[in-house]
Amino acid sequence: MSIKKSLYGNLNGKDVNAFVIENNCGTKVQLIEKGATLDKLIIKDKNGNFIDIIVGHDSLDGHVNRGDYQGVIVGQYANRIKDGKFSIDGTEYNVTCNEKGITCLHGGGEYSSAVWCGEEISENAVLFTYHSPDGTEGFPGNVDVKVTYTLTDNNDLELEYRAVSDKKTVINLTNHAYFNLNGFDSGDVLSHTVKINADRFTAIDEVSIPTGELPEVKGTPFDFTEEKTIGRDINADSLQLKNGNGYDHNFCISGFDGTLKTAAVAKADKSGITMEVKTDLPGVQLYTGNFLDGSVKGKNGVPMTQRCAFCLETQVYPDTPNHPEWPGCIYDAGEEYISHTVFSFSL
Numbered sequence: 001m002s003i004k005k006s007l008y009g010n011l012n013g014k015d016v017n018a019f020v021i022e023n024n025c026g027t028k029v030q031l032i033e034k035g036a037t038l039d040k041l042i043i044k045d046k047n048g049n050f051i052d053i054i055v056g057h058d059s060l061d062g063h064v065n066r067g068d069y070q071g072v073i074v075g076q077y078a079n080r081i082k083d084g085k086f087s088i089d090g091t092e093y094n095v096t097c098n099e100k101g102i103t104c105l106h107g108g109g110e111y112s113s114a115v116w117c118g119e120e121i122s123e124n125a126v127l128f129t130y131h132s133p134d135g136t137e138g139f140p141g142n143v144d145v146k147v148t149y150t151l152t153d154n155n156d157l158e159l160e161y162r163a164v165s166d167k168k169t170v171i172n173l174t175n176h177a178y179f180n181l182n183g184f185d186s187g188d189v190l191s192h193t194v195k196i197n198a199d200r201f202t203a204i205d206e207v208s209i210p211t212g213e214l215p216e217v218k219g220t221p222f223d224f225t226e227e228k229t230i231g232r233d234i235n236a237d238s239l240q241l242k243n244g245n246g247y248d249h250n251f252c253i254s255g256f257d258g259t260l261k262t263a264a265v266a267k268a269d270k271s272g273i274t275m276e277v278k279t280d281l282p283g284v285q286l287y288t289g290n291f292l293d294g295s296v297k298g299k300n301g302v303p304m305t306q307r308c309a310f311c312l313e314t315q316v317y318p319d320t321p322n323h324p325e326w327p328g329c330i331y332d333a334g335e336e337y338i339s340h341t342v343f344s345f346s347l
């Protein structure tokens with residue numbers, strides 16, 4: 001186990017550091033302070049080759065100017081808030097509508113574009129901290145956020161999220177890594193198989209806002225209760241797939257009770273790599289890189305084309321601030337938000 005820290009770049013006069021955690025299997029995880037980003041995950045495939053399974057950028061300029069949330073920590077409210085509006089105890093808050101001018105997406109981009117402060121806290125863990133001043137992007141509260149990435153010798157990458165606000169507020173934190181388990185430069189992910197532990201999903205309207213319905217996945221293209229390829233049903237005739245331009249939906253994790261549960265398992269055919277995602281949160285967003293169109297070049301100049309990666313973003317359901325009937329996202333002043341997500345890799 002070791003951690004190496006180096007200078008990654010400089011943003012507006014501020015140094016941006018990179019940390020590489022290496023375990024005893026030779027797996028390496030690179031994290032960078034901009035966005036507390038999971039930037040690289042280099043791991044052995046079934047042929048004994050080490051491959052990087054994170055699709056993203058290889059420069060700070062790419063992350064800052066051509067980014068689409070690649071690998072970042074997203075907050076203060078990951079995913080969407082309808083009309084950028086919600087109320088807490090009768091006070092209405094208006095947050096940044098950065099999507100089509102009508103929706104708040106990923107908290108307006110605040111946490112993901114910030115330069116966090118990274119610190120090695122053990123031989124295999126890096127802690128990132130960020131202070132979000134009251135009112136940033138319209139969200140209430142001075143919020144102190146801590147995200148710890150830990151890489152174990154079993155090839156588990158554990159993320160622990162903690163946040164405390166000095167005012168009652170909404171919190172929903174996730175990591176937005178784009179995975180291609182065959183390697184970042186291996187083409188599309190349609191042949192990956194995925195299994196999701198969800199009997200229901202969050203139906204969305206034509207601007208990707210939850211309608212409030214939680215339809216059963218059974219008999220629909222959203223049924224991942226048995227392992228199937230991402231590509232099998234992605235082009236099926238379905239209003240939900242049309243609304244999302246592919247899979248871009250929250251799945252309601254079955255048996256949610258606040259303890260760590262398997263949300264999803266993804267497997268890649270060529271590399272033989274399996275990734276299991278566990279979380280103590282109620283939802284997971286499967287996003288199949290629908291808005292990537294090849295116009296942005298990523299690592300090694302490889303264009304990021306549609307479906308060249310998938311994301312499994314653990315979260316509370318989108319637009320929960322406007323759905324009090326769903327598992328909650330409101331935290332009192334001084335009440336700590338804590339969540340855990342584990343990505344476990346095996347062959």
Ligand code: GLA
Pocket residue numbers: 068069079105208248285287291311313
């Ligand atoms: C999330 C959203 C998608 C898209 C990506 C970033 O996954 O659900 O609709 O906005 O982030 O492009």
